[in-house]
Amino acid sequence: QIWNMRVRPLTLVESDFAKIRSPMLLMIGEADPFVSVEEAEALAALVPDARVVRLPGHDHYSALKDAEIAEQTVEPFLTGGCHG
Numbered sequence: 001q002i003w004n005m006r007v008r009p010l011t012l013v014e015s016d017f018a019k020i021r022s023p024m025l026l027m028i029g030e031a032d033p034f035v036s037v038e039e040a041e042a043l044a045a046l047v048p049d050a051r052v053v054r055l056p057g058h059d060h061y062s063a064l065k066d067a068e069i070a071e072q073t074v075e076p077f078l079t080g081g082c083h084g
Helices: 002-007 014-018 037-046 067-078
Strands: 024-029 050-055
Touching: 014 037, 024 037, 024 067, 037 050, 050 067
Parallel strands: 024 050
Antiparallel strands: none
């Protein structure tokens, strides 16, 4: 399923993102080979309550491989300390 995401473009348009009503957290590794920080920030700008957290020195999978990164970034977001 992940391979399909890499070889097929998303069919979502900007107005689809504007419909998102839940807070959104985008964690982006600054060394991500798939998504640039600028792309993540552009996406976040389309969502009414979105936040981008840059992960210096990390890649696309860092938060999945390192529980401490995920905990330090996601926990405050979920408890209300990082969005709004």
